[in-house]
Amino acid sequence: MGRFLAERLWSAVLTVLGASIIAFVVLRALPTDPARLIAGPFASEDVLAQVRAQMGLDKPLVTQYLDYIVNFFTGDWGFSYAAGKDVLPLVAERLPASGELALFAFTIAFSLAVLLTVLVSYSGSRVLDGLLRAASFVGVGVPPFWISLLFLMLFFETLGWFPGPVGRGPAPPHVITGFYTFDYLLAGDIRGALTALRHLALPGFALSLASFGYLIRLLRANLLDVVHEPFITVLHSKGVPAFSAHFRHILPNAFLPTITAGGLILAQLLGGSVLVEQIFTWPGIGTLVIDGITRQDYAVVQAFILLSAVIYIVVNFAVDLLYGWIDPRVRRS
Amino acid sequence: MSEAPLLEVANLRTTFDTPRGKVVSVEDVSFSVPRGKTLGLVGESGSGKSVTSLSIMRLVGRGGGQVEAGTITLRGNDGAGIDVLSLPERQMREVRGRDMAMVFQEPMTSLDPVWSIGDQIAESIRLHHGASKREARAQAVEMLRLVGIPAPERRVKDYPHQLSGGMRQRVMIAIALSCRPGLLIADEPTTALDVTIQAQILDLIRRLQAEIGMSVLFITHNLGVVAEIADRVAVMYSGQVVEEGPVAEIFANPRHPYTVGLMASIPGGDHGLKDGHLPTIGGAPPNPLDRPAGCRFAPRCTLAKDACRAAGPALEEVAPQHKVRCIRWQEVTR
Numbered sequence: 001m002g003r004f005l006a007e008r009l010w011s012a013v014l015t016v017l018g019a020s021i022i023a024f025v026v027l028r029a030l031p032t033d034p035a036r037l038i039a040g041p042f043a044s045e046d047v048l049a050q051v052r053a054q055m056g057l058d059k060p061l062v063t064q065y066l067d068y069i070v071n072f073f074t075g076d077w078g079f080s081y082a083a084g085k086d087v088l089p090l091v092a093e094r095l096p097a098s099g100e101l102a103l104f105a106f107t108i109a110f111s112l113a114v115l116l117t118v119l120v121s122y123s124g125s126r127v128l129d130g131l132l133r134a135a136s137f138v139g140v141g142v143p144p145f146w147i148s149l150l151f152l153m154l155f156f157e158t159l160g161w162f163p164g165p166v167g168r169g170p171a172p173p174h175v176i177t178g179f180y181t182f183d184y185l186l187a188g189d190i191r192g193a194l195t196a197l198r199h200l201a202l203p204g205f206a207l208s209l210a211s212f213g214y215l216i217r218l219l220r221a222n223l224l225d226v227v228h229e230p231f232i233t234v235l236h237s238k239g240v241p242a243f244s245a246h247f248r249h250i251l252p253n254a255f256l257p258t259i260t261a262g263g264l265i266l267a268q269l270l271g272g273s274v275l276v277e278q279i280f281t282w283p284g285i286g287t288l289v290i291d292g293i294t295r296q297d298y299a300v301v302q303a304f305i306l307l308s309a310v311i312y313i314v315v316n317f318a319v320d321l322l323y324g325w326i327d328p329r330v331r332r333s
Numbered sequence: 334m335s336e337a338p339l340l341e342v343a344n345l346r347t348t349f350d351t352p353r354g355k356v357v358s359v360e361d362v363s364f365s366v367p368r369g370k371t372l373g374l375v376g377e378s379g380s381g382k383s384v385t386s387l388s389i390m391r392l393v394g395r396g397g398g399q400v401e402a403g404t405i406t407l408r409g410n411d412g413a414g415i416d417v418l419s420l421p422e423r424q425m426r427e428v429r430g431r432d433m434a435m436v437f438q439e440p441m442t443s444l445d446p447v448w449s450i451g452d453q454i455a456e457s458i459r460l461h462h463g464a465s466k467r468e469a470r471a472q473a474v475e476m477l478r479l480v481g482i483p484a485p486e487r488r489v490k491d492y493p494h495q496l497s498g499g500m501r502q503r504v505m506i507a508i509a510l511s512c513r514p515g516l517l518i519a520d521e522p523t524t525a526l527d528v529t530i531q532a533q534i535l536d537l538i539r540r541l542q543a544e545i546g547m548s549v550l551f552i553t554h555n556l557g558v559v560a561e562i563a564d565r566v567a568v569m570y571s572g573q574v575v576e577e578g579p580v581a582e583i584f585a586n587p588r589h590p591y592t593v594g595l596m597a598s599i600p601g602g603d604h605g606l607k608d609g610h611l612p613t614i615g616g617a618p619p620n621p622l623d624r625p626a627g628c629r630f631a632p633r634c635t636l637a638k639d640a641c642r643a644a645g646p647a648l649e650e651v652a653p654q655h656k657v658r659c660i661r662w663q664e665v666t667r
Binding site for chain 1: 390392395426427428429430431434435437439442443444445446447448449456457460461492494505508509
């Protein structure tokens with residue numbers, strides 16, 4: 001297990017370095033001159049040189065790259081000219097909003113998909129299986145922005161059950177985790193937590209739908225595969241009851257791809273979603289990055305690329321650990 | 334042989350619904366396995382051997398089949414018969430693994446890859462004997478020792494992917510025998526293994542049979558294996574038993590043209606190679622969806638005449654304990 005961990009850690013480090021090189025090179029290769037963008041179209045060459053020196057752009061590329069890496073891990077993520085402040089506090093302010101929405105959407109998608117698929121497969125009912133497949137098709141096929149608008153029309157305008165596209169709602173008195181639901185709970189304010197959840201509900205469900213559909217499809221297919229494996233016939237020949245065969249043998253064998261997919265989905269959601277955040281005016285990282293790209297605010301974009309790489313890697317590392325725990329073949333190989 | 338047989342199968346008929354129609358996979362199959370003895374069930378691929386064994390275990394439904402007719406009687410040590418086909422599923426589950434157990438053809442895919450082999454053996458013991466976790470684990474170690482796995486205390490924690498095919502088949506046998514069943518159904522247990530390992534596994538089954546005193550239904554397409562391990566033989570062709578009897582009798586005095594053909598095509602037998610070629614039976618078995626009206630072997634039989642094609646022959650006793658499904662059996666010689 002120690003060697004397994006060391007190998008995974010090493011490959012995680014390599015992946016971060018790879019992502020950082022890509023982020024660095026792509027932004028350097030853009031035809032725009034960041035100094036010109038900052039200093040404005042009428043700035044003289046002297047001023048431009050001054051700005052470049054200030055940003056370190058006059059140094060050799062290798063030095064620039066090393067600076068960038070060292071700065072990133074020491075918390076200096078550069079300065080956003082569009083927002084007029086440092087990138088780190090800017091991201092730190094937006095990240096919890098995306099994180100809370102992502103976690104909410106992921107929890108719904110993953111737990112509902114797994115629960116429904118496993119129960120339907122255990123029931124063996126063709127009707128329920130047909131309904132499940134229909135749900136999966138709808139989930140995968142319907143675009144999130146469209147379902148967002150539909151949700152708003154139905155649950156906000158017509159029924160009035162949930163708040164409209166007004167973002168996260170009132171902030172809790174003390175921001176500790178940055179997740180409003182948790183912060184309200186920590187303050188002992190149940191009503192506040194419920195309000196936060198009500199604001200999360202529509203964007204959360206809209207965001208979860210595609211992952212929900214995809215996970216159903218994946219787990220269902222894997223369960224069907226394992227059910228027809230010869231070792232399941234062997235189990236029945238041993239007299240193992242159907243319940244035990246399903247939950248203690250079939251499910252653990254069929255679950256691994258779902259864990260992998262779950263990890264990728266969570267990592268992707270944590271990186272923020274542009275469309276759903278825009279529609280619900282959710283103050284998340286997705287909207288921040290879109291602004292950064294349109295205004296060529298490249299410190300923000302660069303930080304975001306590396307940050308999402310780190311998120312992917314951390315989540316995948318956790319997935320690898322889970323895998324090793326469930327599948328003995330991974331653990332020993 | 335005055336004692337009632339441990340397993341008696343009579344007029345078994347198992348069918349499968351397929352998109353192209355109903356397939357009668359096994360029809361009018363009858364045979365018996367004496368207590369403590371071995372019956373070799375022989376036939377080529379598709380002759381219905383595996384369907385017969387799964388029908389006995391009542392596991393044929395998992396593949397979409399159903400037993401339509403016949404009786405299967407399993408007798409306990411007290412001589413009381415269990416009518417296997419009419420048992421409620423709940424009780425059948427208790428019979429499986431405890432009174433009759435099965436070893437399958439493919440050891441590489443027969444074990445759960447995410448369970449340790451010890452846990453897979455202990456699972457049966459806990460289910461049927463209600464043993465505690467620790468007792469079951471200790472018994473699992475004993476079973477591994479019994480089937481000849483070295484260092485069983487250490488190996489009990491291993492996972493299937495850490496074992497070779499031969500070792501996995503030993504584990505399968507350990508699982509099947511962990512509750513000391515009266516009947517072991519071995520469905521081509523050596524087919525997927527190397528020749529040297531095959532001999533070891535056959536020896537193992539024979540040794541454990543003597544030790545536990547169980548009966549064995551040994552399914553194979555290999556007559557050589559039958560000669561080595563079985564007391565009685567049933568030969569299957571196209572879903573029917575065409576000849577059944579004691580091994581010595583059948584080998585000395587086969588009365589069905591198909592049995593004769595099978596024996597002639599054993600390499601190295603006394604019928605040997607004729608002008609450098611191994612004798613074969615011409616033609617192929619009939620499509621189960623479109624079988625000939627009369628004797629199913631008639632299209633491939635050199636002795637077939639009009640009467641053979643007119644009506645399917647019945648299984649007829651031609652000598653004590655020796656039954657043949659052929660109207661011209663008196664003319665059949667090796």
